[in-house]
Amino acid sequence: MSEENVEAFKRGMEAFNRRDLDAFLAFMDPEVQFVVRLMELEGRPYLRGHDGVREWWRGMFAVFPDFEIEVLEARDLGDSVIAAVRMHGHGGDSGVPFNEVVWQAAKARDGKATWWQTFQSEAEALEALEAAGLSE
Secondary structure, three states: OHHHHHHHHHHHHHHHHHOOOHHHHOOOEEEEEEOOHHHOOOOOOOHHHHHHHHHHHHHHHOOOOOOOEEEEEEEEEEEEEEEEEEEEEEEEEOOOEEEEEEEEEEEOOOOEEEEEEOOOOOOHHHHHHHHOOOOO
């Protein structure tokens, strides 16, 4: 991803926080492969495409209505970006708060994310990019 795409990533996170699904999807390739930690915990490998992102979006905000993402750091790695983000909010039914820092990695083509995954650590994110031939 170019530096311009790092800015697009940040705009995507801003759209997420505004609950602007159309603007969020504008950051995603129509065939994006999307993996978030909660899906992994459920045993689901990934979602694909805008329909998959919409499915995730509905489920996420149904469970965590005030979920927000703060971009702490985002780095350009050529055609990829890696970012440290703080996720925070409360469980909708329980009210239990969460606040954690995770790493997201994304690969882009033509200014759109084609692959996006969340990791526990920077090392895991970089390792996944390298294994997939997506890093610097």
